[in-house]
Amino acid sequence: MKQLNESAIKEEKLSKQSLISKGKQKRKRWESPVAGYLFLSPWLIGFFLLTLYPMLLSLYFSFTNYSLLEAPEWIGMENYSNMLFNDSTFYKSLYITLLFVVISVPLKLVTALFMAIFLNQKLKYMSFYTTFIYLPSLIGTSVAVAILWRNLFGSDGLINQFLGIFGIQGTNWIANPDSALGTLILLVVWQFGSSMVVFLAGLKQISPELYEAASVDGASKTRQFISVTLPMLSPVILFNLVLQTIGSFQMFTQAFVITKGGPIQSTYMYALYLYERAFAGFQMGYASALAWVLLIIIGVFTALIFLSSKKWVFYEAKGGK
Structure with a gap:
């Protein structure tokens, strides 16, 4: 009986050890980097096929003469040299885009910040106000919104009808070169909701103490806003500034639907010029070169923002700027 008990105990110990070893083997298998890459595979496949490969292909096309209808022909730096030395429209569209970015981004961020400060107050129905104010950004840069904006600022639009009540003869805001760009800026500033939500989240993290x-x-x-709110919110301001700057450089839908770059190219954005070169002029090689120059410009502006952030962004964890 004693020998039987001892053998039973040994068998039980062996079974436990085998289970433990199997568990360790399973953990080692799941701890392998292969498992991580397996979970990441949908994103990796999308990145390589839908982002990296098209980017490298467009980089190749930028050194070719490619019309979409014929095979690309290698021409070296000709597209870039023509762009920099012979293309006046390139500089005009770049100037208009820079003007749009310089005006719209600060106005949008200031509007979003003050609306976030308002929504940060402890008032009744604040969730309803937040949803209502965020609604314009929820519908985004859709074609429907652009068409609505075009009708609002047309010669017979709602804006001129409202001004007519006070005896003011309104102009066709979209057809006027002096005001067409302003209507696009106003549309972008009106859609400040995404920046406002980020600011609101940052404000809630500031200690009441x-x-x-x-x-x-x-x-x-006023002094509390300058000396407490702005420094503590500066990392969030940097985040919004970078995102809005990148997005503003790529502005296309509004200019295409509302003004089509007119009148007399007063709203001829860089992205619109790139689109027309590619799909209206069938100059895909030249358009690819324009796209890479835009990427470089956005990269330079983003780098300048980050370099300047050392002077004005306060990180509490680091004890200062």
Whole structure:
């Protein structure tokens, strides 16, 4: 009986050890990098096939004469030299785009910040106000919104009808070269919801004790905003600034639907010029060169923003700027 008990105990120990070893083997198998790459495979396949491969292909096309109808012909740097030395439309579209970015981005961020400050107050029905204010950004840069905007600012649009109540003769805002770009800027600023939500999240992370200490020291609301809110919110401002700058450089839908680049090319955005070169002029090689120059320009502006952030962005974890 004693020998039987001992053998039973040994068998039980062996079975436990085998189970433990199997568990360890399973853990090792799942701890392998292969498992991680397996889970990442949908994103990796999409990245290589839908992002990296088209980018490399467009880089090749930028050195060719490619009309979409015939095989690309290698011409070296000719597209880039023509762009820089012979293409006045390139510089005009770039100037208009830079003007659009410089005006629209600060206006959009300022509007989003002050609306976020308003929504950060403890008032009734604040969730309803937040949803209502965010609604214009929810519908995004859709064609329907662009058509609505074109009708609003047309010669017989709602804006001129409203001005007519006060005896003011409104112009055709979209057909006027002096105001056409302003209508596009106003549309972009009106869709400030995404930046506002990010600002609102940042405001909720600021400790109330900072405002209490500032008020004890006699700081007014304006001084609290300058000395507490802006420094503590500066990383969020940097985030929104980079995103909005990149997005504004690529603005296309509004200019294409509302003004088609007119009147007299006063709203002829860079992306619109690129599109017309590619699909209206069938100059895909030249359009690819335009796309890579735009990528470089966006990269330079983004780098400048990050370099300047060392002077004005406050990181609390690092104890300062």
